[in-house]
Amino acid sequence: MSRNIYELLEKEISEANISESEKNKRLSKLLKARGQKINLILVGATGSGKSSTINSLFDTSVAKVGIGVDPETTDISCYELENLTIWDSPGLGDSNANDANYSNQILKKLSETDDEGVPVVDLVLVVIDASTKDLKTTCGLINDILLPALTMENADRILIAVNQADMAMKGNHWLKEENRPDDILKAFLEEKCDSISNRISEETGVEFKTMYYCAGYTDENGNQMPAYNLTKLLYNIVISVPAEKRIAIAENLNGDNDMWEYDDGDEDYISVISQSFGEVIMDTVSSFAEKGVVYGGALLGMPGALAGSLLCGAAGAVVGLFKGLFE
Numbered sequence: 001m002s003r004n005i006y007e008l009l010e011k012e013i014s015e016a017n018i019s020e021s022e023k024n025k026r027l028s029k030l031l032k033a034r035g036q037k038i039n040l041i042l043v044g045a046t047g048s049g050k051s052s053t054i055n056s057l058f059d060t061s062v063a064k065v066g067i068g069v070d071p072e073t074t075d076i077s078c079y080e081l082e083n084l085t086i087w088d089s090p091g092l093g094d095s096n097a098n099d100a101n102y103s104n105q106i107l108k109k110l111s112e113t114d115d116e117g118v119p120v121v122d123l124v125l126v127v128i129d130a131s132t133k134d135l136k137t138t139c140g141l142i143n144d145i146l147l148p149a150l151t152m153e154n155a156d157r158i159l160i161a162v163n164q165a166d167m168a169m170k171g172n173h174w175l176k177e178e179n180r181p182d183d184i185l186k187a188f189l190e191e192k193c194d195s196i197s198n199r200i201s202e203e204t205g206v207e208f209k210t211m212y213y214c215a216g217y218t219d220e221n222g223n224q225m226p227a228y229n230l231t232k233l234l235y236n237i238v239i240s241v242p243a244e245k246r247i248a249i250a251e252n253l254n255g256d257n258d259m260w261e262y263d264d265g266d267e268d269y270i271s272v273i274s275q276s277f278g279e280v281i282m283d284t285v286s287s288f289a290e291k292g293v294v295y296g297g298a299l300l301g302m303p304g305a306l307a308g309s310l311l312c313g314a315a316g317a318v319v320g321l322f323k324g325l326f327e
């Protein structure tokens with residue numbers, strides 16, 4: 001399903017009952033936002049679920065998911081979705097020759113900077129399979145490649161995402177019907193994240209945000225199993241990237257509501273994400289004076305509702321919600 005937020009906004013601004021100069025001001029702001037590119041890269045061992053994660057988070061089935069241990073990604077692949085670029089890398093651990101090649105490619109990608117010396121890659125998602133015993137490879141990857149390439153200054157561009165939470169205890173303690181871990185698995189997963197985080201911080205001296213989730217998967221009958229904590233993952237991605245780049249994420253989210261339905265409920269992730277998207281959109285297209293009205297007056301809460309509907313994907317509803325905002 002296509003929903004071009006930029007085009008919706010452009011239409012709303014053009015049709016708004018405001019002066020020509022105000023219109024032009026807002027349109028040029030929008031144009032600037034439209035030029036903001038965002039780059040994500042996923043790294044981690046083969047089979048950890050990098051490609052599945054991309055497919056769960058974003059709109060189209062872009063990344064090839066591996067069957068068995070056969071790595072489907074032999075080179076860094078790049079998916080361009082509007083202003084969002086995702087780099088899906090092959091996994092580590094296949095062979096030493098492959099690993100060296102892989103390391104070089106990641107190093108090269110992460111070392112790229114723009115004209116101002118800012119890294120091109122906004123966020124590195126390190127995907128770890130929750131049942132893995134091999135943290136050495138991941139620690140090495142972070143220590144020897146990610147941190148040197150990004151420099152310590154940009155260490156907060158790294159997020160550790162522990163995937164396949166459902167399989168962490170060999171599939172036990174996962175409540176299939178409710179699509180969530182029971183208390184035993186939950187405690188196990190929390191402990192797992194802590195120990196991964198501690199282990200990595202011992203080796204690198206840096207504490208990285210670490211969370212668990214399920215990217216979901218397609219079962220033997222071709223049924224898509226919903227994700228778990230994908231909202232939390234998105235929340236962590238959203239708060240880690242510059243505000244002006246967030247529209248590019250909102251623009252390309254998976255429109256399948258089932259994928260966003262299950263999370264640990266520790267926070268109202270959808271609300272925070274929606275609020276954030278809404279504020280960015282308001283920042284982009286409204287003037288300062290109006291913002292006071294939006295946040296303080298009759299339209300209080302509107303940005304959240306507005307972006308919430310973006311997340312849930314109904315383009316028609318989005319247009320409806322924009323009505324009134326720019327009149």
Ligand SMILES: Nc1nc2c(ncn2[C@@H]2O[C@H](COP(=O)(O)OP(=O)(O)O)[C@@H](O)[C@H]2O)c(=O)[nH]1
Nearest residue numbers: 047048049050051052065066164214215216217
């Ligand atoms: N049970 C379960 N399987 C998953 C999950 N995420 C990915 N998988 C499966 O793990 C395998 C490897 O996934 P893939 O995305 O190709 O891993 P990649 O090599 O890191 O890109 C595939 O068979 C996926 O269906 C998950 O959250 N739970």
Ligand SMILES: [Mg+2]
Nearest residue numbers: 050051064073
């Ligand atoms: Mg892959």
